[in-house]
Amino acid sequence: MLPDWQHRRNGFNHDWLKNRFLTAMSSFVNILDDLVEDPETELRFVRDLLPQWPGRAAEAAGLIAAFKTEMSPTILFRQPPLYRCGPATMEWLPGLVHLLWCQRLSVNRMCTDACRAIAVANDSYEHIAKALVECASPVSVETLRPYRDLFSEFRAACEEVSLSISSFPNRIEVV
């Protein structure tokens, strides 16, 4: 059975970020590059998906914050057979296991890298949000075309977020 954290990661990284958000953004960048014409729904990404980023970025940050507690092998001490360990052992062993796990998997570095990736993506998003405010009204592919590189940078930043979140282990690693 997959830990709940894994389900949540799949929901964010697989179902939303890669399958929907990045796919739609890549398609939109191709529209800006004039490789694709899509007169009916060309702004769907900007109107429907792009505004979801702040909420989803917070979800991603929450995932990273929860990783240490939800995916640490210390939770095995709450399940059989380790839950049978005596109180004296419980006082020191889970903490040691957690420490070893953090060191061996470089958990702090993984979390820091992922948080940094999210921060970079957030900055990139802010640039786009600002550009959208400054953009001539009404918003159209033509008026957004000068900001093409901002979208491309945001896409690259989101890919980094996806990669960093993918790098977390997909099961509870025993040390």
Place this chain on the structure above:
Amino acid sequence: MMRHNDNPPVYTGQIPPLPLVLVIDDLFGRTLPDGENPERRDLCGQFLLEEVAGDGQGQTGTQRIKRPEAQAVFCRGQTPAMAAIGDRVDNDLAGTLAVVRQHWHPVGDAAPVSMVLLDLCFYTGVVTAASEAKRGKGMPEGREGDDQTKNYFGLRVLEALHNHFPDLPVVILSSMPRAGVSQQFSRLGALGFLPRGDANSPALLRDYLGRHGLIPDASGTVIGNSKALLLALRAARRAAASRKNVLIRGETGTGKELLAQYLHDQTPDAESKPLIAVDSGALSPSLYASELFGHRRGAFTGATDDRTGRIVQANGGDLFLDEIGNMPEDVQVGLLRAIEQKEVTPVGATNSQKSDVRFITATNQDIEEKASTGRGFREDLYYRLREGGVIYLPTLKERKEDIPLLVAKFVRDAETLTPGAMHRTIDPQARDVLLGHDWPGNVRELRNCIFKAVNDHPDVEYLSRVHLYLPTRDHSPSEARDNLAVRPQVGATSPVNQIEELARVLDGFDVELLEPAGLSGKFPAIQAAYARLVARLVLAAVNVTRRPTLEHPEGDILIHPAMKLLSGDKDMTASKAADMIKRLLKLYPDAMQSILLDKTLAEIHRIAVRLRPVGRGASSRDRRKAR
């Protein structure tokens, strides 16, 4: 079973403009009731795919891909393809295989799907408002284990595809991490992994299609959509990626030189690199070394100037050597040196020249046998020539589904080259006759047949079966449809049948397609007369192609142009001409002695035997003598 389009794209008589990919994916393959799947639209926009069919209702709306990388059809891999809240979605292996089969074995002359892009994780279960909000409209909530590697439905589909369609190119298209499944998908025959979130997706897809896809030659150099041919084209594209030498194996007339051209064209920066073709069969042994390596002035009688050899001319590019099996052994030594040390020494020179060439060689001979027994071909050279792989070109009999495409092309070519020829349609009966024939001379024989039909009947709007001169009896349409390549029975029983047989053989007379078996043992006197008639044709062809010289005012005998004239074969070579002469003069062995009483015919025969002591048309005694 899942809903799916009953009318897949059919490209009758046309080379498809783009490769066709089949995407098997729950999210992108699903059908939505309002007629548009936004995720599919985004995927097409990202990978530059042009949706052509799939679930029968285009789901990408008004989207237009300006320079598509491929066309795409979609399949959900689940049932129902169109699900709404409250519906239960289940994986459908049998239905998925049926869709794949439909596109892998298309009806008629349509090209098979070039590649399958297969998702890994398919969510099942009930569609709820929450699941739609989470994953998209029509997507279910997912059952426990759907997203676990060991349960991936995509891997089950992959295993089934590997078992049912082993040649089908499959690439994984997933947003799941590659690392967790790389061993499984490699073991089950997937050729690669396309990550969904990658910004370079179109380039990656193009790269994968080039390396793994079964793609017809859009340039029209090599015509055909059959899997046997597409596999050869893929092998050529893969070989083109490196600079290693390539050996092409295939029967006479299968198009080895065209494949070499295709391979060269697929090479990176091909337009800036030379492709030099040498028809080794047209070279006498004495000229072979000079042609390949060049010579210095005075190196031999007639060497009045320095001459750059073909290997140096091809420096930086490709050298195509046909009929490599006939290469004299001393030339083989020089060629081995040219490959190993990348330098050649012209005949009569003391210094060598550097030349970096990829050798594309071709043969219709059993060169492995020659190399392994050491008879006529060096084993070390053989291995050097096949370092980049051996490509097997199928016979026309093995790719009969390409006949309609080839016929359409040859008819158009022949109409263009025949002054005043009318534009014509191919009659279904003629098509059946062409499909029912064995084509021992392969594509060249088919081309000759069509060109003769157009040339002889320029003023008609239909290519009919009566215009086709085939040496065997026609096949019934049902036989043709079943692709039964039955050879005619020669043992006609009644005199009337025998005369009809004789008339058919004489009517279908064509020097290049000649098959005397139709007369064998029935009419000795007529057969002898027939052989003398053929001999007189050979003599006439030689006489009109003679070239007077000071020493021989009546003209040298030149068998190569003579046989080219007689057969109309533009690809005629000296060795082919020699084989042809030997065959034609030996049509009826009992008449041969009297035929060779003619001084010129005897000389023609002597030249042919000298040029080709062994080869098509040589007797076993000739072969023993040659050894």
